[in-house]
Amino acid sequence: MTKLAKRSWAEPFKIKVVEPLRMTSREERERALVEAGYNTFLLKSKDVYIDLLTDSGTNAMSDYQWAGMMLGDEAYAGSENFYHLEENVQKYYGYKYLVPTHQGRGAEHLISSILIKDGDFVPGNMYFTTTRLHQELAGGTFVDVIIDEAHDPQSLHPFKGNIDLNKLEALINKVGAKKIPYVTVAATVNMAGGQPISIANLREVRELTKKHGIRVVLDATRAVENAWFIKQREKGYEKKTIAEILFEMCSFTDAATMSGKKDLLVNIGGFLALNDYDIFEEARNLVVVYEGLHTYGGLAGRDMEAMARGIEEAVQEEHIKARIGQVEYVGERLMSIGIPIVQPSGGHAIFLDARRFLPQIKQTEFPAQTLAAELYAESGVRSMERGIVSAGRNKETGDHNYPKLELVRLTFPRRVYTQAHCDVVTEAVEAVYDRREEIRGMETEYEPKYLRFFQMRFKKL
Ligand code: PM9
Secondary structure, three states, rough: OOOOOOOOOOOOOOOOOOOOOOOOHHHHHHHHHOOOOOOOHHOHHOOOOOOOOOOOOOOHHHHHHHHHHHHOOOOOOOOOHHHHHHHHHHHHHOOOOEEEEEOOHHHHHHHHHHHOOOOOOEEOOOOOOOOOOOOOOOOOOOOOOOOOHHHOOOOOHHHHOOOOOEHHHHHHHHHHHHHHEEEEEEEEEEEOOOEOOOHHHHHHHHHHHHHHHHHHEEEEHHHHHHHHHHHOOOEEEEEOHHHHHHHHHHHHOOOEEEEEOOOOOOOHHHHHHEEOHHHHHHHHHHHHHHOOOOOOOOOHHHHHHHHHHHHHHHHHHHHHHHHHHHHHHHHHHHHHOOEEEOOOOOOEEEEEEEEOOOOOHHHHHOHHHHHHHHHHHHEEEEEEOHHHHHOOEEEOOEEOOOOOOOOEEEEOOOOOOHHHHHHHHHHHHHHHHHHHHHHHOOEEEEEOOOOOHHHHEEEEE
């Protein structure tokens, strides 16, 4: 008798509303890819079967959140929902002041333009596309100070999101603390494969930066997922609740940018949260220029209510266990059939290692972009490139940035897909792997100036 597979992460919900999916033929998908310039961002959603492009804004809201939408207070100023959101940000994240924004990059824009001056340096645990661009547009230079293991897809380090304190200290010694307005700490680290940072490392970063009078800004977008990994992997945290760990993580930082579209289980929304009153004053003033009044920041009252309620649901143990359990399930299945992926499995996604998947394709011929297109052609499963295309160009030389990681991200929206969908995805990846040797790379047809991965177009070689 064989043993049943472990299924302890089963979804802690049942499905009340469904959205039909449309399966397309191979010919339809080939046509759609040509129209989209082989960029999965340019595909129409109606042509996608299982959408693993992103977990951003693609989550399923609960009945509690939908009920909250009906309680939207759409007053221009002083909406009730703003105060509920403020209360929950203070309670769960611990920051004193809140500025809502339409999504994460709205918050990044505010903090970057307030704190960064021309010629400044902003260290961080690996870049994120929008975060780095806002830092550059404000006149700063991003410096990667993540540990080396983060750049190695096969390293099994439990906290690949950690900051290398020697790298950070070397930068401080080289350019001087005055030229470093803040350190960005992402939890988890998206571009490294959804990898967490440890509490011990956060504490050390705090101590070092405090000594030099440098602020720490948390990218809290997937901090709840990070808290789950701390509970699993860090000594002394096994018995703490996710809410307690989240609160403690934030306590080592001065401010947070948040894309609520991930952890917080909403379709739109974000915020900047701060402890410093003067910076808050400035942000609250600036937000009216770019987003909207400081009590709505580009959001409808109902969206703020859904996000306030999402904060409460995000930290529920059964929710986060199932969310990350689903991702791990796919990772284990793929590894069991020999597919090269980033290890350990990340919080929000499984990342295929395109360098090992398609070793015959040079990085300048876009292996990960090619793999994402092939997976869609094979199965209707949409994924995202996270390699040379996403890394963009060096702002001084204009050449490509050449990241060590050349990845395709299979990103799982929260509470959306079932285990059977996960199995279909695994089979689709296997089918592409079986014919990997016949796959050729691509060349550029069109490249936009900013965040090129969103709108770039390619041709098959
Ligand atoms: N992340 C993602 O798919 C959506 C846009 S890029 C394809 O992973 C972090 C860690 C993110 C993030 C967005 C943002 C920006 C900031 N930090 O998209 O503006 O993963 O809400 O957030 C995306 P917004």
